[in-house]
Amino acid sequence: MRTKHFLFFAILFFGMAANAQQSATSSGKPYSYIIKGGHVIDAKNNINEVMDIAITAGSRAQAARPASANSPALPAVPATEGKVAMIAKNINADLADQIIDAKGLYVTPGLIDIHVHFFWGHDGSYLKNAATALPADGFTFRSGVTSVVDAGCTGWRDFELYKKQTIDASKTRVMAMLNIVGTGMDGAGENNINEMDSKKAAEMAMKYPKDVVGFKLAHYSGRTWEPTDRLIEAGRLANLPVMVDFGSADPFLPLDSLFNVKFRPGDIYTHAFGGNGTSSPNGRESIVDMNGKVKPFVYKARDRGIVFDIGFGGASYLYNQGVPAVKAGFFPTTISSDLHTGSMNGPMKSMENLMGLFMATGMPLKDVVAASTWHPAKAIKREELGNLSVGSVADIAIFKINEGQFGWPVRGGKIEGTKRFQTEMTIRDGNIVYDLNGIAQAAGPTAVK
Template identity: 80%
Template sequence: MRTKLLLITVLVIFGIRANAQPSGTPSGKPYAYIIKGGHVIDPKNNINEIMDIAFTAGRRGMVARPAMAARPAANGRPARPAVPASEGKIALIAKNINPDLADKIIDAKGLYVTPGLIDIHVHFFWGHDGSYLKNAPTALPADGFTFRTGVTTVVDAGCTGWRDFELYKKRTIDASQTRVLAMLNIVGTGMDGAGENNIDEMDPQKTAEMAKKYPNDIVGVKLAHFSGRTWVPTDRTLEAGRLANIPIMVDFGSANPFLPLDSLFNVKFRKGDIYTHAFGGNGTNDPNGRESIVDLNGKVKPFVHKAREKGVIFDVGFGGASYLYNQGVPAVKAGFYPNTISTDLHTGSMNGPMKSMENIMGLFMATGMPLKEVIAASTWHPAQAIKREELGNLSQGSVADIAIFRINKGDYGWPVRGGKFPGKERFQTEMTIRAGNVVYDLDGLSQPAGPSPAGR
């Protein structure tokens, strides 16, 4: 009996230690996976060629799951050593890595391999207790709408203010495999559809205090949808950003006449502040509403170029109606590319022209933005914009967040506000890897052909 109990104890401890291995390779091989033969595009490291990528696997289960503390033996139950949380890492990028060094091989020939995409404008405060995009069904649960489009990191753009951020952290950030970060709304009550014009709820001090309390989760301050001709909301948002030393993101509502973008960009903004819905506005010469960055002759306004030289970040934030044909198409054709491509993802945008991150990437490529620049605007540039430069790249030692795409050829169309643009190439996500674990696999690239052993 003692021998049997000892054997069980050894097996349990061995199993736990195997699961705790940072490499996630029960065979003892150095790599969990090698992605072979894919066209790797890693803008940070200036890689744009066919290469192999080897990476280790993290501890299985939800990425946000905490480490497991050691447990002493008790009541006949054996002791358990501490099990640390772990993330799979990029181990090697090279040509022709020996396939015998990994547990599994992912054949990516004919496919494109990039860092996991970073979408810095989403609305993921999903729930039923609130309204509009705060704790409401108009927002979305993260994991159901990220991995299937190659996205591994998102930034919630202002759903929550300082009053309810901790509820959001519990319900969304800590409960998601997707890495969810947040722009904290300057309005304390967040994006409930009723209080966004309430200047009394715009508290820079309390917003900054919450941002400093959760620096791993909060990456900026958001001003959204305010309608009225005053700079007070912008100034309070900027003050919160200064106090917390983080960028701000501005989504103007409307004003009569509009607040001039030249003043926002070149007087108010600091280097690194973000203007979202960059290709939106009223798209006309109407002095009311929201100004656009391209004039009616299809020219990007001179003060916009000045702002880019200053370091202002121009973000897509496509949304339901925040991309105009007469803004996005001429701007890209003139070489004015967005710094960051983002979706403004919620139930009101996902079934319209926006659809998904990969769809927007296809639109920008169709209108003339080179593939390498599209990938940069979806990976490395957003990582820089939110000051998380450990993300959005495939450097050795970086977390293994990876997307694998197929670019399909055909006759495609992108209907947008004010027109429709044709194109010949469309992105299709084949696989998404988050922290070294395969979380989406469209065609089973990570699985061998045929039935599993014992029919499993």
């Protein structure tokens, strides 16, 4: 029996090594963790059933350390990524160092929030290097989020400070859409067309292709297409998508022109269920008319590949936009939070809260997960993320869906529903970074070694 077990172990280990391209754990077992018995939802691979997932652990980079009186010098250690090594109906529990019991829970790729504000600091203003923004790791993992895109806090002038201060200092995978305004989202300069430099923005993006995934126009007030044109020119030069957050104009700039004339396929309209939500011709146009119908040009835009992003924020989701749109089958391409100190304690709260809200308005669970994982990955051209393919980075979220009577107050009304998401565990690079109820640990004391 022992010989048969050894042969089975050896065949399985060497067979999976080719796919996972990872070495065994320190114990000699091929996997660090096996997530057992969870309902896996993976939009890229069309998985929506109970499966097991085996993963290998990664490690954080460590800087070189000079010698001291009490310790020798240590060389720098590069980071490694934990990987999804196997996904199957039943994986032998003996092949992992640790079992994560996900029975009765939902397992998804780590969530990707493509609209956050994480340029946290004390030396700037509004959402640039200021306290209105947030430090990434305190507000991601507890909601199942493993990757984020900072939506325009930084422009080309101060991106390298942002990279040092936020991107390189965070366990969360942080990427950025550069503000077309060189000084970024400091509030005062967002209407300064002279600071909207397409060439310099594109040059900075191409200098840091791992970190910059697009460009952002935000809050411009005025009836001219010049800011939009400069934004899209930056996108063209760097071959990256752009994200538009219209400010206001009197009368408003028509969305039909933005979507079907200015935008290229793959460009992103954020605050998609926002706007003025009234019959007024001023401010920002909404995509649902006053009769509760999605405007025909909006469907045309979706068909040509325009990305409709939520960017929920403090007041950028209107009841008379979001509820009738989903009821009509017009689902958001991507669900995102617009997370900052002004939104986190209001109706938005978190990505997991928004997932429950969209289920309450009639969006099926599998589509909610797709809009929070795989669709964002495609929108930012990072298709190595947002999925659980063998060999992909082991960024994973595990959720419980609680049953009860719940409410989501939003601008213009209140949504009621019976299902609310609760993050049980988040895994980043194959390492557990959040575990609400200790599902990776046996009950009782741990043996003293």
